[in-house]
Amino acid sequence: MTLLAVQDLHVEFATRGLDNRLRVAQALNGVSFTVAAGEVVGLVGETGAGKSLTALAAMGLLRPPARIPHGSIRFEGREIIGLSDRELEKIRGRRMAMIVQSPLTSLDPLKRIGDQLVRMQRVHDTAHGAAARTKAEAMLAAVRIPDPARRMRAWPHELSGGMAQRVLIAMALVNDPALIIADEPTTGLDVTVQAQVLDTLRDIVAARNLGALVITHDLGVVAHYCQRVAVMFAGRIVEDGPVREVFSRPSHPYTRALIDSTPGRIAQLGWTVTGGTPPDLYDLPQGCLYRDRCPRAATACLAAPPRIAVSGTHGAACHFAGEAA
Amino acid sequence: MSFTHVLGVARRSPTFAVGFGAILVFALLAAFADLIAPLPPTQSFPYETLRPPGSGQFLLGSDGNGMDVFSRTIHGARYAFGIALPAGAIMAVIGIPLGLIAGWRGGWVDEVLLRILDVLRAFPTIILALAIVAATGQGFLNVILVVGFLDSPIFARIVRAEVLALRNATFVRAAVAAGNPEWRVLLVHILPNAILGATAQLPLRMAWAVRISATLAFIGIGVQAPAPEWGAMIRQGAEYVISGEWWVALFPGLALIAMVLGLNLAGDGLSDLLDPKRRATGK
Amino acid sequence: MSLGGFLWRRALVALPVLLGILFLTFMLVRIGDQDPVAMLAGPMADAPMLARIRAELMLDQPLLTQFWAYLGRLVQGDLGLSWQGNAPVTQAIADHLPATLELVTLAVGIGALVGVPVGLRAAERPNGWFDQASRFGSLFGFSLPTYWLGLMAIFVFFYLLGWAPAPMGRVSMMVTPPEVLTGSVLLDSLLAGNGEAAWSAAAQLVLPVGCFAIVATAPIIKHTRAIAIEVMGSDYIRYARACGFPRRIIRRIALRAALVPVITFVGSEFTSLLAAASLIEFVFAWGGLGHWGLNAILLGDFAAVQGYVLVLAIASVLVFALVDLVVLLLEPRARA
Numbered sequence: 001m002t003l004l005a006v007q008d009l010h011v012e013f014a015t016r017g018l019d020n021r022l023r024v025a026q027a028l029n030g031v032s033f034t035v036a037a038g039e040v041v042g043l044v045g046e047t048g049a050g051k052s053l054t055a056l057a058a059m060g061l062l063r064p065p066a067r068i069p070h071g072s073i074r075f076e077g078r079e080i081i082g083l084s085d086r087e088l089e090k091i092r093g094r095r096m097a098m099i100v101q102s103p104l105t106s107l108d109p110l111k112r113i114g115d116q117l118v119r120m121q122r123v124h125d126t127a128h129g130a131a132a133r134t135k136a137e138a139m140l141a142a143v144r145i146p147d148p149a150r151r152m153r154a155w156p157h158e159l160s161g162g163m164a165q166r167v168l169i170a171m172a173l174v175n176d177p178a179l180i181i182a183d184e185p186t187t188g189l190d191v192t193v194q195a196q197v198l199d200t201l202r203d204i205v206a207a208r209n210l211g212a213l214v215i216t217h218d219l220g221v222v223a224h225y226c227q228r229v230a231v232m233f234a235g236r237i238v239e240d241g242p243v244r245e246v247f248s249r250p251s252h253p254y255t256r257a258l259i260d261s262t263p264g265r266i267a268q269l270g271w272t273v274t275g276g277t278p279p280d281l282y283d284l285p286q287g288c289l290y291r292d293r294c295p296r297a298a299t300a301c302l303a304a305p306p307r308i309a310v311s312g313t314h315g316a317a318c319h320f321a322g323e324a325a
Numbered sequence: 326m327s328f329t330h331v332l333g334v335a336r337r338s339p340t341f342a343v344g345f346g347a348i349l350v351f352a353l354l355a356a357f358a359d360l361i362a363p364l365p366p367t368q369s370f371p372y373e374t375l376r377p378p379g380s381g382q383f384l385l386g387s388d389g390n391g392m393d394v395f396s397r398t399i400h401g402a403r404y405a406f407g408i409a410l411p412a413g414a415i416m417a418v419i420g421i422p423l424g425l426i427a428g429w430r431g432g433w434v435d436e437v438l439l440r441i442l443d444v445l446r447a448f449p450t451i452i453l454a455l456a457i458v459a460a461t462g463q464g465f466l467n468v469i470l471v472v473g474f475l476d477s478p479i480f481a482r483i484v485r486a487e488v489l490a491l492r493n494a495t496f497v498r499a500a501v502a503a504g505n506p507e508w509r510v511l512l513v514h515i516l517p518n519a520i521l522g523a524t525a526q527l528p529l530r531m532a533w534a535v536r537i538s539a540t541l542a543f544i545g546i547g548v549q550a551p552a553p554e555w556g557a558m559i560r561q562g563a564e565y566v567i568s569g570e571w572w573v574a575l576f577p578g579l580a581l582i583a584m585v586l587g588l589n590l591a592g593d594g595l596s597d598l599l600d601p602k603r604r605a606t607g608k
Numbered sequence: 609m610s611l612g613g614f615l616w617r618r619a620l621v622a623l624p625v626l627l628g629i630l631f632l633t634f635m636l637v638r639i640g641d642q643d644p645v646a647m648l649a650g651p652m653a654d655a656p657m658l659a660r661i662r663a664e665l666m667l668d669q670p671l672l673t674q675f676w677a678y679l680g681r682l683v684q685g686d687l688g689l690s691w692q693g694n695a696p697v698t699q700a701i702a703d704h705l706p707a708t709l710e711l712v713t714l715a716v717g718i719g720a721l722v723g724v725p726v727g728l729r730a731a732e733r734p735n736g737w738f739d740q741a742s743r744f745g746s747l748f749g750f751s752l753p754t755y756w757l758g759l760m761a762i763f764v765f766f767y768l769l770g771w772a773p774a775p776m777g778r779v780s781m782m783v784t785p786p787e788v789l790t791g792s793v794l795l796d797s798l799l800a801g802n803g804e805a806a807w808s809a810a811a812q813l814v815l816p817v818g819c820f821a822i823v824a825t826a827p828i829i830k831h832t833r834a835i836a837i838e839v840m841g842s843d844y845i846r847y848a849r850a851c852g853f854p855r856r857i858i859r860r861i862a863l864r865a866a867l868v869p870v871i872t873f874v875g876s877e878f879t880s881l882l883a884a885a886s887l888i889e890f891v892f893a894w895g896g897l898g899h900w901g902l903n904a905i906l907l908g909d910f911a912a913v914q915g916y917v918l919v920l921a922i923a924s925v926l927v928f929a930l931v932d933l934v935v936l937l938l939e940p941r942a943r944a
Contacts, residue, residue: 459906586747
């Protein structure tokens with residue numbers, strides 16, 4: 001069952017410079033993908049490709065100056081765009097929960113861990129009082145926090161980064177949502193802790209048949225934890241499909257460059273992997289946005305490439321996607 | 326800097342535009358005071374004291390000495406700039422290098438600066454200024470020096486904070502890593518950016534300088550009547566307020582407020598214009 | 609950390625600052641051109657008499673020796689003699705301090721009651737009309753000279769409208785003042801059940817407190833707004849939104865987070881207004897510590913100036929310690 005269906009999503013930012021001229025940055029330019037129950041989808045790409053923006057849009061969290069001129073986001077069959085704050089509040093944290101990047105600064109510094117988990121349930125009216133406390137403690141145990149009864153009374157500043165990230169996972173899961181969106185959930189954690197946290201997340205998602213969208217710039221994370229992957233570049237999805245397929249037969253030159261630049265299995269892509277910079281979002285060129293950096297660029301690339309099916313559910317937005325590499 | 330650019334800045338920050346406009350008006354008043362003022366500021370008409378506004382040659386009335394309040398108020402702008410500009414210059418000359426060294430090097434300079442700031446925090450500057458001017462003599466030059474020196478550590482703190490923030494910026498670390506000599510990094514990379522950040526504070530500090538020098542004059546320390554200084558004029562007017570001659574104190578007070586408000590608005594608007602975070606509000 | 613340890617550490621930090629301030633003031637009043645001896649002795653004094661007074665005051669000794677002797681007496685609670693009225697400085701401080709505290713407490717209280725909600729409201733929609741208006745208002749308040757505001761208020765409310773009593777002191781000369789207990793005429797009258805005096809004291813308070821409160825409110829608005837905007841942009845507020853918390857709850861989280869920095873700021877505001885009170889007291893002939901200290905500075909009354917500055921410095925140390933204590937109670941991170 002499809003939980004989240006994003007269709008041709010556009011997001012732009014209107015800003016004014018010192019000279020008061022309006023400048024529009026086209027941050028997302030037609031993003032489409034789906035997440036179904038029981039599947040983990042990876043959204044991968046370099047910094048600035050629009051991954052986090054996609055997540056924020058899906059949660060209905062975009063604020064001016066960001067706006068959505070075009071596109072559709074359906075969650076559990078319901079259109080998210082245009083919903084009122086009040087309706088969105090009923091979905092966020094309840095049916096669709098987010099795990100954010102900076103766990104230590106994201107928890108309310110003035111409330112104990114247990115109280116924050118209880119508040120999460122009380123606000124969404126899923127449990128109250130003693131029942132909520134029991135559930136909170138069970139959740140801490142489920143995310144493998146040792147001695148959960150004691151941690152219930154801990155303050156956020158007393159936690160390590162990995163511990164705080166587990167608490168965020170517990171916060172996300174405590175209301176039994178259908179979809180989890182994890183935005184770079186392991187940034188800033190030690191490699192071993194990263195693996196532990198992600199293992200925990202994967203096991204819970206599988207056990208509860210949740211859908212999950214994992215945003216990362218780490219291909220290793222994708223290879224280990226995701227079933228499907230969507231590769232983003234300059235606000236577009238350039239390739240998507242089952243992880244095995246995409247990794248064994250990358251059909252977009254950008255995906256290929258990403259995989260080639262991976263040392264061993266774990267790649268940390270802080271920025272551009274191949275030569276050149278991302279295109280100027282304020283002044284997008286026509287046609288394929290990757291053209292300037294692409295080894296295969298040809299005159300055909302002056303026209304925008306359609307998504308070409310490579311096999312089954314695997315496809316790439318490249319004029320040459322069907323050809324052998 | 327074209328006309329449309331100026332217009333753009335004005336629309337981006339009306340606050341800055343209004344404040345800057347007010348300062349400009351006062352600058353013109355100060356520059357051409359002799360031409361604009363109908364009477365010499367200290368010419369006394371002994372038989373025409375405390376005339377209300379609009380009577381005869383006194384547009385805004387006359388004071389207890391029979392001097393023209395309007396002319397005196399206009400000439401007061403000279404004292405305002407006479408304190409704001411040199412005090413600002415002293416702050417910049419002392420504060421910028423001090424803040425630069427304290428922020429970049431740390432060490433004893435930083436330690437001393439922080440201790441001085443501790444003392445200043447617990448020692449209200451107005452009282453300190455009063456005490457120093459009272460002790461060292463009451464000339465205008467003295468007031469300028471005291472106000473400028475007193476505010477220098479505060480300006481240094483602002484620069485220091487900018488430097489501390491810049492010190493860990495990637496472009497600075499890159500410059501250091503690339504093998505640039507320290508003085509070069511400091512002068513080429515840190516200084517311009519730190520000054521840019523501190524610039525917005527300069528009008529605010531100048532506003533403080535104008536205010537405090539007027540306060541000193543009001544108390545009777547510093548510039549003395551009959552010099553046409555706003556604070557001294559308010560002091561002269563104070564005794565007439567309970568007998569109903571309001572104009573002697575009102576107009577120099579309004580001028581003082583307008584000037585200080587202008588500087589404050591300009592500083593506040595400037596910090597908006599220079600703050601990249603606030604630029605991203607497209608409306 | 610225990611309370612005792614906390615206070616001990618505060619004292620250790622405060623001591624050098626206090627010493628520094630004392631030393632600075634001590635030197636400052638002595639480099640002046642006023643000759644206290646001539647003032648003390650009066651016009652009839654002859655040379656040997658002047659020399660005797662000079663020796664009595666230790667003014668013939670090196671400055672450091674004088675300072676050391678001053679510290680020695682200070683430790684015993686002796687701040688010396690004030691030449692205004694020839695009274696011990698400690699006595700004069702005890703007499704004048706309550707009037708100033710009354711004024712400043714009321715002004716800061718009103719300033720916080722008005723300024724904090726306005727600042728919070730302004731931060732809710734940065735650059736909205738309310739924000740712009742309150743921002744201009746607070747900048748305007750920043751630019752108002754207290755003394756001028758006081759003079760204009762006297763003109764309008766006393767001279768023109770006749771609503772306010774004459775700006776002469778803290779209680780009308782027509783009523784019998786109550787016995788001094790707390791030092792606040794208003795409180796003392798209420799305690800004594802003296803309705804007439806209480807009414808008069810309250811009436812005398814309105815204008816100076818009103819003017820002072822306007823000046824006190826401006827920085828509170830500005831800082832509350834800045835603090836609230838910073839809190840609203842923090843990771844935990846963004847996360848609270850992502851958790852689907854309604855506005856009411858997000859506002860509560862933000863308020864709770866802003867409380868500590870706002871309290872800290874209001875505390876520092878209190879200490880700076882304690883000094884600024886001298887001007888408003890001057891205009892309203894209030895006869896408080898500020899007025900007394902101002903006169904001391906103008907007259908070159910060494911011991912009184914030192915005592916005045918010492919009181920201000922101690923007050924600021926105390927207020928900051930109190931603020932830190934409150935922060936300690938509210939802020940789990942500070943308890944670590």
